[in-house]
Amino acid sequence: MSKTLHSGLRVLAVLSARGEGMTITEVAEAVGVHRTVAHRFLRTLEAHRLVRRDRAKRFHPGAGLVPLADPVERDLRAAALPLLEELADAVGATAHLVVQEDPEHVRALMVVEPRSASMHVAFRPGQLDLVDRGSAGLAILAAQPARPGERPEVRVAREQGYAVTYSEVIPSVHGISAPVPLRRDGAPLSVGVSVFDLAEQDRVAAAVLSTAAQLARVAG
CATH class of the missing domain: 3.30.450.40 (GAF domain)
Structure with a gap:
């Protein structure tokens, strides 16, 4: 199993479960990685529109998740x-x-x-x-x-x-x-x-x- 991919997917799971925006520090603590690593995950996911950042620099699940979920069953x-x-x-x-x-x-x-x-x-x-x-x-x-x-x-x-x-x-x-x-x-x-x-x-x-x-x- 890819540890990097696993941690990146954990970021999405944590954001979805929280139901409200999270800071980089909160994401890092929830996933169990260094803040720098969490920032890198979030920037990558943001580039693919799987997460979004609001004006307060808190992260949320992104609209890019919608077309991924639509074909499920x-x-x-x-x-x-x-x-x-x-x-x-x-x-x-x-x-x-x-x-x-x-x-x-x-x-x-x-x-x-x-x-x-x-x-x-x-x-x-x-x-x-x-x-x-x-x-x-x-x-x-x-x-x-x-x-x-x-x-x-x-x-x-x-x-x-x-x-x-x-x-x-x-x-x-x-x-x-x-x-x-x-x-x-x-x-x-x-x-x-x-x-x-x-x-x-x-x-x-x-x-x-x-x-x-x-x-x-x-x-x-």
């Missing part, structure tokens, strides 16, 4: 968007499509907020979480063969077809997710919602399961 995202919008509006909660990135992690590929709910959970696409924490990851694990030492919640999710968790990824928030039947050559997926109240768990779970099945049909 383009067909899947296009198929999923109307289904997630329908799910979010039907249950009055934020809906999400999550993909397994590696054996240990899942990443939010899409996040769709309800259009009429007075209050809902908000988080950004791209969020990375442990696969064995939160309903999205547990649903993905439930669609796979049982593993020694897996959480009891995975077995329950395998039996009922969907996973339910509370306050595991976002404090005081319930998650309900269902696996999307595996696509050919595709990474494992789950569809779910994040809700404050589980008073209507059966209705919400039915809507999530229906969305997962629909997405499997149109994007399989």
Whole structure:
């Protein structure tokens, strides 16, 4: 692995995760390199429009990242968007499509907020979480063969077809997710919602399961 490339990509990851501008010194500390090295990384990324500098000389993710991200699962995202919008509006909660990135992690590929709910959970696409924490990851694990030492919640999710968790990824928030039947050559997926109240768990779970099945049909 190229250590230089690794550190440069870490700069982009740190800037994206921060959500606000960072100074050269802050970037250097976050990545674990000397300030001079961080400056060289930032200047190179800036030349490719992958980062931008504001008037206060703080660095942000650049517009050059947009065309790089657009092709990622383009067909899947296009198929999923109307289904997630329908799910979010039907249950009055934020809906999400999550993909397994590696054996240990899942990443939010899409996040769709309800259009009429007075209050809902908000988080950004791209969020990375442990696969064995939160309903999205547990649903993905439930669609796979049982593993020694897996959480009891995975077995329950395998039996009922969907996973339910509370306050595991976002404090005081319930998650309900269902696996999307595996696509050919595709990474494992789950569809779910994040809700404050589980008073209507059966209705919400039915809507999530229906969305997962629909997405499997149109994007399989």
